[in-house]
Amino acid sequence: KYPEAQISYARALQIDPRFVPALYKSAQCSMRLGNWNSAFQELSRTVALDPQNYPAQLDLGKIYLGANKFQDAKDRALTVLEKDPKDVNAKMLLSSVEAALGNQKDALDIAREAVTIAPNNSAVYVNLAGLQQKYGAQSEAEANLKQAHTLDAASIVPVMLLGSLYENQKRYDDARKQFESAIQMDPKNPAPRKALATHYFSQ
Numbered sequence: 001k002y003p004e005a006q007i008s009y010a011r012a013l014q015i016d017p018r019f020v021p022a023l024y025k026s027a028q029c030s031m032r033l034g035n036w037n038s039a040f041q042e043l044s045r046t047v048a049l050d051p052q053n054y055p056a057q058l059d060l061g062k063i064y065l066g067a068n069k070f071q072d073a074k075d076r077a078l079t080v081l082e083k084d085p086k087d088v089n090a091k092m093l094l095s096s097v098e099a100a101l102g103n104q105k106d107a108l109d110i111a112r113e114a115v116t117i118a119p120n121n122s123a124v125y126v127n128l129a130g131l132q133q134k135y136g137a138q139s140e141a142e143a144n145l146k147q148a149h150t151l152d153a154a155s156i157v158p159v160m161l162l163g164s165l166y167e168n169q170k171r172y173d174d175a176r177k178q179f180e181s182a183i184q185m186d187p188k189n190p191a192p193r194k195a196l197a198t199h200y201f202s203q
Contacts, residue, residue, distance in 0.1 A: 002029040020050045027059065036063060054080045054087070061093050065100065073097045088114045092127040099131055107131050122152035126161065133165060141165060156182040156192060163195060167202070175199055 027042035061076030163178030
C-alpha cells in the first residue's frame with residue numbers, strides 16, 4: 001500500500017523535514033509507484049542530509065542511469081565503492097554504466113567481480129547474464145540465468161529472462177515453457193501472461 005505509506009511518511013516529514021529515514025522510505029514508495037521526479041528529489045535530499053546512506057546513493061545512481069546521465073550514475077557507484085570496495089550492488093551499477101558508455105571489457109570484468117564477491121547472490125548472475133546477452137555470449141548468459149534460478153527458485157526474474165533469451169534464439173518451445181513456469185510461480189503477476197501472449201502472437 002505505497003500511497004498510504006507515503007501519506008504517513010509525509011506526516012512525519014511535516015514534523016521534522018530533515019528526518020532521513022522517512023525521506024528515504026518516501027523515495028522508495030515513489031520508485032515503486034513510478035513517480036521518478038518525486039523519487040529523484042527525495043533521494044537527492046536524502047543523500048544531501050546523509051551522504052553515508054549508501055542504498056539511497058545507489059538508488060539515485062540508478063535513476064541517473066535511466067536518464068542517460070552516465071557520469072552522475074558512475075559517481076554514485078564510485079562513492080559507495082570508495083567506502084566498501086566489495087559492495088556488489090555498486091559493482092552491478094558500475095558495470096551497467098560502463099556498458100552504457102560502450103566499455104564492454106570493463107563492464108564484463110566488473111560484473112564478474114561481483115559474482116566472485118557474492119557467488120550465492122542470484123542478482124549478480126542476472127546482471128552478468130544481461131551483459132553477456134548484450135554482447136552476444138548467449139550460451140554463457142543462459143548458464144548464468146540458470147544458476148540465478150538455482151540460487152533463488154522463488155523468483156520469476158531469471159525464468160522470464162530465460163524465456164526472452166530463448167525467444168530471441170527462436171527456441172520457441174523452450175521460451176513457452178519458461179513463461180508458463182513463471183505463470184505457475186506467480187499466478188497474480190500479469191507480466192508472464194503478457195509475455196506468453198506476445199509469444200503466441202509471434203507464432
